[in-house]
Amino acid sequence: MAQDNILAVIDIGSAETKVLVVDLEPQLQVIGAFCAKTEGMRKGEIVNLGALKESVHSVIGQAEKLAGAARRVRGACLAVSGALVGGFSVKGLTSVKSGVVRADDKDAARADAFDACLHRIPENRHIVQHMLRRYLLDRRQREEPLGLSGRELTYDLWVIDADDTYLTELYQIPNRLGMTVRGLFPASLASAEAVRTFAQIMDDNRLVIDIGAGTSDFVLFRDGAVVCTGVIPVGGEHITNDMSRGLQIRMEDAERLKIKYGNAYARDDDVFAEIDLDSFEGELKGFSKHVSRYKMELITELRLRELFTLIAKKINAEEAFSGTVFLTGGTAQMEGIGKLASAIFGNAEVRIGEPSLSFARAYAEPKYSTVVGLAKLYRDALSQKREALGKSGWFRRFFRGMF
Amino acid sequence: MENFEEKQSATPDGNAAPGNAPAGTPLPPPLRLKVVGVGGAATRMVSQLCESKAFAAEFVAADTSVSELAAAERFGVRTVLLGENITGGIGAGTEASRGAAAAKASEETLRAMLAGTDLVVLIASLGRGTGSGASVEIVNLARETGVPSVCFATTPFSWEGVKSTEQASVAIDALHANSNAFILIENNLIAQTVASGGSFSEGFKISDRWIESGVTACCRMLLNTSGRMRVDLASFKNLFPNVGTRTLFSVGGGEGGNAQEEALTELFRCPLLKTRTSVSSDAETLAIHIETGTEPSLAFVNETVQRVKDRFGGDLRTLSSYAVNPALGTRLEICVFGAAGLRKASRVVHPVPKKKKQDSVMPGGVLVLGADDDDVADGNAEPSLALDDRLGGFAETRHRLFEGKDLDTPTYIRKQINLDKTLAKKKKEFGGAPKK
Numbered sequence: 001m002a003q004d005n006i007l008a009v010i011d012i013g014s015a016e017t018k019v020l021v022v023d024l025e026p027q028l029q030v031i032g033a034f035c036a037k038t039e040g041m042r043k044g045e046i047v048n049l050g051a052l053k054e055s056v057h058s059v060i061g062q063a064e065k066l067a068g069a070a071r072r073v074r075g076a077c078l079a080v081s082g083a084l085v086g087g088f089s090v091k092g093l094t095s096v097k098s099g100v101v102r103a104d105d106k107d108a109a110r111a112d113a114f115d116a117c118l119h120r121i122p123e124n125r126h127i128v129q130h131m132l133r134r135y136l137l138d139r140r141q142r143e144e145p146l147g148l149s150g151r152e153l154t155y156d157l158w159v160i161d162a163d164d165t166y167l168t169e170l171y172q173i174p175n176r177l178g179m180t181v182r183g184l185f186p187a188s189l190a191s192a193e194a195v196r197t198f199a200q201i202m203d204d205n206r207l208v209i210d211i212g213a214g215t216s217d218f219v220l221f222r223d224g225a226v227v228c229t230g231v232i233p234v235g236g237e238h239i240t241n242d243m244s245r246g247l248q249i250r251m252e253d254a255e256r257l258k259i260k261y262g263n264a265y266a267r268d269d270d271v272f273a274e275i276d277l278d279s280f281e282g283e284l285k286g287f288s289k290h291v292s293r294y295k296m297e298l299i300t301e302l303r304l305r306e307l308f309t310l311i312a313k314k315i316n317a318e319e320a321f322s323g324t325v326f327l328t329g330g331t332a333q334m335e336g337i338g339k340l341a342s343a344i345f346g347n348a349e350v351r352i353g354e355p356s357l358s359f360a361r362a363y364a365e366p367k368y369s370t371v372v373g374l375a376k377l378y379r380d381a382l383s384q385k386r387e388a389l390g391k392s393g394w395f396r397r398f399f400r401g402m403f
Numbered sequence: 404m405e406n407f408e409e410k411q412s413a414t415p416d417g418n419a420a421p422g423n424a425p426a427g428t429p430l431p432p433p434l435r436l437k438v439v440g441v442g443g444a445a446t447r448m449v450s451q452l453c454e455s456k457a458f459a460a461e462f463v464a465a466d467t468s469v470s471e472l473a474a475a476e477r478f479g480v481r482t483v484l485l486g487e488n489i490t491g492g493i494g495a496g497t498e499a500s501r502g503a504a505a506a507k508a509s510e511e512t513l514r515a516m517l518a519g520t521d522l523v524v525l526i527a528s529l530g531r532g533t534g535s536g537a538s539v540e541i542v543n544l545a546r547e548t549g550v551p552s553v554c555f556a557t558t559p560f561s562w563e564g565v566k567s568t569e570q571a572s573v574a575i576d577a578l579h580a581n582s583n584a585f586i587l588i589e590n591n592l593i594a595q596t597v598a599s600g601g602s603f604s605e606g607f608k609i610s611d612r613w614i615e616s617g618v619t620a621c622c623r624m625l626l627n628t629s630g631r632m633r634v635d636l637a638s639f640k641n642l643f644p645n646v647g648t649r650t651l652f653s654v655g656g657g658e659g660g661n662a663q664e665e666a667l668t669e670l671f672r673c674p675l676l677k678t679r680t681s682v683s684s685d686a687e688t689l690a691i692h693i694e695t696g697t698e699p700s701l702a703f704v705n706e707t708v709q710r711v712k713d714r715f716g717g718d719l720r721t722l723s724s725y726a727v728n729p730a731l732g733t734r735l736e737i738c739v740f741g742a743a744g745l746r747k748a749s750r751v752v753h754p755v756p757k758k759k760k761q762d763s764v765m766p767g768g769v770l771v772l773g774a775d776d777d778d779v780a781d782g783n784a785e786p787s788l789a790l791d792d793r794l795g796g797f798a799e800t801r802h803r804l805f806e807g808k809d810l811d812t813p814t815y816i817r818k819q820i821n822l823d824k825t826l827a828k829k830k831k832e833f834g835g836a837p838k839k
Contacts (some may be wrong), residue, residue, distance in 0.1 A: 232805070241813070246822055270829055298822060298826075302813075304817065306814045
């Protein structure tokens with residue numbers, strides 16, 4: 001049963017699949033890793049399950065090989081993202097009979113919230129994760145209401161749900177290799193976990209945006225608790241596509257152009273600058289030989305500005321934002337993106353987050369955020385589970401302990 | 404000449420006898436084309452087409468507004484007032500459901516209008532009530548009565564609001580699913596194409612021109628009398644045998660000595676190739692219509708067709724036609740129709756030969772003369788499972804609006820920001836230094 005300690009952590013991104021094979025005992029440790037292009041997935045949506053399976057399986061196979069041939073991995077942990085993942089808040093309400101909040105009042109409020117959640121969720125969707133946002137005692141926010149006096153206790157719950165078909169298809173991928181899915185986490189939470197700074201002040205109030213290839217996942221923390229999560233179906237691929245259309249060049253050229261010269265700001269310095277596609281890694285098959293650098297930057301700026309504005313609108317609907325913004329994911333490597341984000345999120349401090357966890361030092365690149373965080377989340381959840389095993393209410397503790 | 408198969412296209416026999424049309428036999432009934440405009444803007448467009456008398460077809464305007472129809476009637480357009488009892492003849496009030504209800508109420512009239520038609524060309528201006536609601540009903544009726552339909556639809560500007568975008572999006576899906584050929588014209592694209600200093604109405608003229616040249620080319624291809632090659636209705640129908648396939652549509656024009664190059668460049672770069680219901684390469688069937696001022700040379704037609712095929716595909720079936728229109732002078736106009744996804748359903752049946760096509764498909768590349776047409780054709784047209792980079796857009800994902808915004812369309816297009824103009828302005832601001 002030693003094999004139980006070995007787990008494949010899989011992040012299937014629209015552009016690249018990253019797999020870490022980790023050893024959970026005695027310490028979290030990466031023993032094999034591989035990353036390769038994903039086929040059959042765009043915008044976080046599965047467009048071709050067969051191709052997707054094939055490409056992911058080959059990545060898992062490579063990672064397993066690197067981990068050592070004798071170790072057959074039986075368990076998997078997955079991240080969910082994409083337009084089919086949603087989030088909403090529900091509130092459970094109870095009246096405090098004795099005037100002072102007791103444990104059973106809290107349970108009642110919680111039960112009411114879950115009841116409301118089950119009513120709210122459509123039949124074809126599935127709860128991925130739920131977490132306590134806060135307690136409200138007589139409409140005032142309380143971190144821990146136990147023992148406080150009041151009349152009405154509200155349990156504010158944030159629920160992340162995903163489309164059933166999508167999940168079924170996602171589960172199929174490791175299942176076909178004889179793996180069981182042991183953990184399922186939203187990509188936004190995983191990325192947030194990976195880019196923690198361990199500075200209390202910065203971690204407690206922060207907005208983490210993981211800009212991947214096809215989607216952007218974000219999560220907002222307030223006082224250490226999740227306030228809201230979400231997915232915007234826009235990512236780096238959209239920038240490439242915009243460039244390809246706006247500059248009339250091929251997608252491959254646009255992709256290379258973006259990586260090499262991409263800038264999130266249309267800079268005045270570049271008004272007269274032109275990039276020669278010919279000199280740039282040879283082979284030219286499109287139309288124009290020269291593309292204007294300013295135009296390219298303008299296209300990028302407009303797209304990213306819109307993306308950040310959409311996120312700002314979403315989180316401001318929950319509550320006004322103040323704190324630190326963490327950008328991560330492949331697109332976060334773009335030059336100038338921090339400045340742009342700062343301008344939109346009210347001059348907030350912006351950091352480009354790289355996974356900073358000690359067990360995965362070798363993967364300190366923004367694109368590995370999700371997969372590294374995923375391993376951490378699973379490991380944390382596991383130890384919480386072990387600690388609380390056998391006692392009632394471990395589930396709640398598990399979620400509260402995490403955030 | 405009646406039945407153009409792919410073989411003919413490789414050797415377009417420009418100077419053959421003017422079609423062995425059944426001279427002595429009793430003439431078949433002439434082609435009955437109907438151009439139907441649904442919605443305010445489309446009604447006006449139909450009036451324009453009717454006035455220009457570019458081809459012989461019956462023009463119909465269907466709307467819920469009496470005043471629009473009265474204006475159209477002056478141009479000699481047949482008018483159909485939809486749902487008089489529902490809308491009272493003052494329009495559908497931006498509600499697609501009212502537009503649909505109006506069309507349903509006038510079903511009998513519409514049926515009578517569609518009866519005895521060989522091909523209906525529908526022009527719909529989506530976004531508001533009649534265009535978004537009634538057009539769907541009309542296409543459904545056409546499908547029900549077995550009349551093939553070619554549908555041109557314009558989408559609203561993004562500033563017209565979320566509601567308009569959503570209504571249009573729903574209508575697009577419905578129209579696309581039920582018409583044989585569906586061509587989407589995004590008004591947001593206009594900002595990208597207007598030459599500097601273009602006025603607002605000039606902008607609309609561009610979208611009008613796209614529709615006009617599309618409708619004209621489509622009808623002229625079928626009613627062609629001046630050219631030597633023409634496409635008959637049966638083969639045209641065969642281009643779009645199924646409803647709901649992706650349609651390729653592009654127009655291009657050029658003038659003067661370099662007309663061919665100009666026209667082809669414009670054709671390959673046409674923004675209509677990148678809409679959400681279109682394909683931009685590897686179409687399975689293709690119809691190419693070339694219109695010139697003077698009689699073209701054999702080599703010219705040959706080369707043009709070949710280059711269009713290199714870019715767009717058309718391996719299964721390619722029809723070509725050309726017309727001589729002295730009014731054009733030195734101008735050359737090319738219009739291409741095509742469909743893709745016809746064989747998706749039968750993917751299993753076709754074995755895929757391993758023979759790979761030469762890497763000559765990219766536009767602007769060298770002209771490939773070679774026997775890539777007949778024997779390899781069937782295998783090549785198989786859309787590869789790997790994602791095609793040239794597809795652009797997010798063609799294979801399900802289309803979804805995000806809070807009323809079509810996020811797959813580039814932001815600069817939705818915000819109507821003309822990149823060239825912005826750049827030119829900036830350049831001016833910084834002292835107009837030389838370009839290089």
